[in-house]
Every structure is written in structure tokens, then in C-alpha cells.
Amino acid sequence: MNIQVDFRSTVPIYTQIVEQLRQMIEKGEIKVGDKLPTVREMAADLRVNFNTVARAYRILDESGLISTQLGRGTYIWEPPTEAALKKLHEENLESLTRDYLREAKNLGFKRQDIENEIKTQLMDRDREEPPVD
Amino acid sequence: MNIQVDFRSTVPIYTQIVEQLRQMIEKGEIKVGDKLPTVREMAADLRVNFNTVARAYRILDESGLISTQLGRGTYIWEPPTEAALKKLHEENLESLTRDYLREAKNLGFKRQDIENEIKTQLMDRDREEPPVD
DNA sequence: AATACAATAATACAATGGTACAATAATACA
DNA sequence: TGTATTATTGTACCATTGTATTATTGTATT
Structure with a gap:
């Protein structure tokens, strides 16, 4: 899941996570159906609180790119439509x-x-x- | 964290803090990875406003000695290498x-x-x- | 005295962390 | 198989942390 966060950046950590996941999705590095690490797993990886990861996941969820499900985990959602891909690109x-x-x-x-x-x-x-x- | 400020000195308090922290780092009294007191903790210690401590921290941050991180705290950072210092300036x-x-x-x-x-x-x-x- | 300026303080704010919790999954056992 | 129990997952809420902006204070200069 190779995500890198820069603690010294003025860009919030949750934003860094969102952006890197967005790019990975657009580039096809992670595909429909793939399961993302749990918020706690990724948080341990990055040495941050899991709420920070949860915030990133929630943002991506709200834009329809992933699906976070209480008790189940987080998954890449439907194949992005042409329009969604375009929007992703713009974002x-x-x-x-x-x-x-x-x-x-x-x-x-x-x-x-x-x-x-x-x-x-x-x-x-x-x-x-x-x-x- | 034995820092002493002299309120009667003409040297600004934030400068006094910066200088003493610099010395402590140089002497190795505080090491890489160590967490500094929060701005509010040290401010309470020294009986000053926490913004004054924050100003000292910011100065040390800009010179690459420490890393202040919103919501996380302040840490002693790797002593900046020659290259890092150069990059810091060419940023x-x-x-x-x-x-x-x-x-x-x-x-x-x-x-x-x-x-x-x-x-x-x-x-x-x-x-x-x-x-x- | 008036003004300007730097240092400090007050306040509001955004990011991150800590803890308790509810939903779901996994496991044990009858 | 069905059910109870435990573990795991994301959520909600609030405390803590540094940041940004503005107001206040003190001091020097005129």
C-alpha cells in the first residue's frame, strides 16, 4: 500500500492520504473490489492515529470512490464511470x-x-x- | 526541561527560549526523537503566554532543528545535513x-x-x- | 505628548489523538 | 446447523496540540 506521509508538510496528513489514494485509483494501482488496509493497520504503518486515516477514508467515501463499512472494512467501490474518472482527474x-x-x-x-x-x-x-x- | 527566563532582560523571552534549546540540543541534553513539552506546558512553566513559546518553536522549526506538528506536538529532528540545509534555503x-x-x-x-x-x-x-x- | 514598532497576550480555529461504542465477522460449542 | 461469545471494524465525540489573527503592552524616537 506504499503511502508516504510527510509530517513536516503544511498539508494535513489526512489530505496527503486522500491525494495519494486518489492517484493510485486513477492510475489503476488499486482496483475495484480491492480491500484497503483497515484504518488501524494503515495508521500503524504511518505512525498516526487511526482517526486520521478514518477521516481520509470518509472523504473518499463521500466522493463515492470507496466504501467504508462499519465492522467490514473499506473497499474500492464500483468501477468509476467515465464521468467519475474525469472528476477524479480534475480533483x-x-x-x-x-x-x-x-x-x-x-x-x-x-x-x-x-x-x-x-x-x-x-x-x-x-x-x-x-x-x- | 530546565529552562530559565529572565523577565528583566532586554533579550526577548522567545529568544531566550530559542537560545537555551539550541544549547541543549548541541550538548546532547535532548536527543533526536525526544518530544518537547507542548507550547502550553512550557508556557505554564515559564509563566508566559503559549504564543511566546510557539514563536520560539517556530524559529527552531524553520532552522530545521525541531519539527512542530499541529495536533501532534513538537519533536527534536535529525540534525540537518549540509544538503538538507541547502534545500531548506532553496525552498x-x-x-x-x-x-x-x-x-x-x-x-x-x-x-x-x-x-x-x-x-x-x-x-x-x-x-x-x-x-x- | 505623540507616534511607531516590537514583544507579548487573548481568542478563535483546524488537525490530530484518546476513548467509548455499535455493527459486523470470526470462532467456539452444543 | 444454530447460537453465544469474542474479536475486529469503522463511527462519534471530545480533549489536546500547534497556527493564525488581532488586541494589548511596553519602549524608543521624535
């Missing part, structure tokens, strides 16, 4: 971006700083990989 | 952005996707904290 970018902005803000950078840096680096990237159009 | 907007863009690209997102998402989230943030102009 991955959303949370990645949110984390990025969070860190940047934490370092004291302002909106304009960020916009400029993004523009600059995206231009650099275009040299290697020009826009398709 | 600027440029490298943060580079990491972010690499991840996004790795997840299959295109330039335009990223620009849009950044714009969207920065706009969301503006509702709370409007641009200065």
Missing part, C-alpha cells in the same frame, strides 16, 4: 494546486509572485514541449 | 513551482489545464483577500 489537479498554493502562501509569497513564476516556468516548458493546437 | 517559489509543475505534468495535465486551475484557485482566494493593486 487530482485541484488538490495538487491547493497544496502548492498553500505552501507558497506559507512562505510568504503573494498572488502576483505566484502568477509570474508560473508564467515564467510554463514558458520554459513550452520550449521542450510546444502547445499542441 | 523558494522557484523550486516549489518546479516540483508542482513536474507533478502535474506527471499526472498528464497540460499547460492550459494548469493555468486555468491556478487562475480559478487564486480567484477563490481573492474573495477573502482582494488584490492590493
Whole structure:
């Protein structure tokens, strides 16, 4: 279940778990029917309280990606529909971006700083990989 | 945790705490993995506000000596290596952005996707904290 | 005296942990 | 097979922890 948490990050642990599971699902590393570790198992693995894992599971449950069942465990739910996959994909970018902005803000950078840096680096990237159009 | 503060000193209390903790770490009186008192515990000890202790902890955190973790506590961390210190200092907007863009690209997102998402989230943030102009 | 600024305090808040609990599964035994 | 018992699982609630924001205090400068 190779999940890594960074205790020093400003990104909450439960968010780190959610994001990594989302990506694993999108990449197909975990499939429909698979059983996830119990909240206590994963918590022991990551050295966190099991409530923290439970919170991550609940968030994924609420978005319909997994199914947590009292007394039974947690499972990957139905094969994500095309629409669900698309949404999952979008959510991955959303949370990645949110984390990025969070860190940047934490370092004291302002909106304009960020916009400029993004523009600059995206231009650099275009040299290697020009826009398709 | 024998820390002494001199309220009459012109040296700010948070600085006194930082300096004494630095020395204790250097002398090996507290070791990697050790848990420091909570900000409230030490504050009660020293008869100061816990924000003052929190400020000291934050400074030590930023210099890589300890790790303060919301909801978990504060721990002595690995003495930062040369490389770690370098990374700590280069943890600027440029490298943060580079990491972010690499991840996004790795997840299959295109330039335009990223620009849009950044714009969207920065706009969301503006509702709370409007641009200065 | 007035003002500005840094240090400290007060308060509200979000993340994580601790504990008790209810639902389900697993096991033992008749 | 059926049922009682125990273990395991996620849930709910609240305490604890550090963080963020704002107000207050003290001190220096003019």
C-alpha cells in the first residue's frame, strides 16, 4: 500500500492520504473490489492515529470512490464511470494546486509572485514541449 | 526541561527560549526523537503566554532543528545535513513551482489545464483577500 | 505628548489523538 | 446447523496540540 506521509508538510496528513489514494485509483494501482488496509493497520504503518486515516477514508467515501463499512472494512467501490474518472482527474489537479498554493502562501509569497513564476516556468516548458493546437 | 527566563532582560523571552534549546540540543541534553513539552506546558512553566513559546518553536522549526506538528506536538529532528540545509534555503517559489509543475505534468495535465486551475484557485482566494493593486 | 514598532497576550480555529461504542465477522460449542 | 461469545471494524465525540489573527503592552524616537 506504499503511502508516504510527510509530517513536516503544511498539508494535513489526512489530505496527503486522500491525494495519494486518489492517484493510485486513477492510475489503476488499486482496483475495484480491492480491500484497503483497515484504518488501524494503515495508521500503524504511518505512525498516526487511526482517526486520521478514518477521516481520509470518509472523504473518499463521500466522493463515492470507496466504501467504508462499519465492522467490514473499506473497499474500492464500483468501477468509476467515465464521468467519475474525469472528476477524479480534475480533483487530482485541484488538490495538487491547493497544496502548492498553500505552501507558497506559507512562505510568504503573494498572488502576483505566484502568477509570474508560473508564467515564467510554463514558458520554459513550452520550449521542450510546444502547445499542441 | 530546565529552562530559565529572565523577565528583566532586554533579550526577548522567545529568544531566550530559542537560545537555551539550541544549547541543549548541541550538548546532547535532548536527543533526536525526544518530544518537547507542548507550547502550553512550557508556557505554564515559564509563566508566559503559549504564543511566546510557539514563536520560539517556530524559529527552531524553520532552522530545521525541531519539527512542530499541529495536533501532534513538537519533536527534536535529525540534525540537518549540509544538503538538507541547502534545500531548506532553496525552498523558494522557484523550486516549489518546479516540483508542482513536474507533478502535474506527471499526472498528464497540460499547460492550459494548469493555468486555468491556478487562475480559478487564486480567484477563490481573492474573495477573502482582494488584490492590493 | 505623540507616534511607531516590537514583544507579548487573548481568542478563535483546524488537525490530530484518546476513548467509548455499535455493527459486523470470526470462532467456539452444543 | 444454530447460537453465544469474542474479536475486529469503522463511527462519534471530545480533549489536546500547534497556527493564525488581532488586541494589548511596553519602549524608543521624535
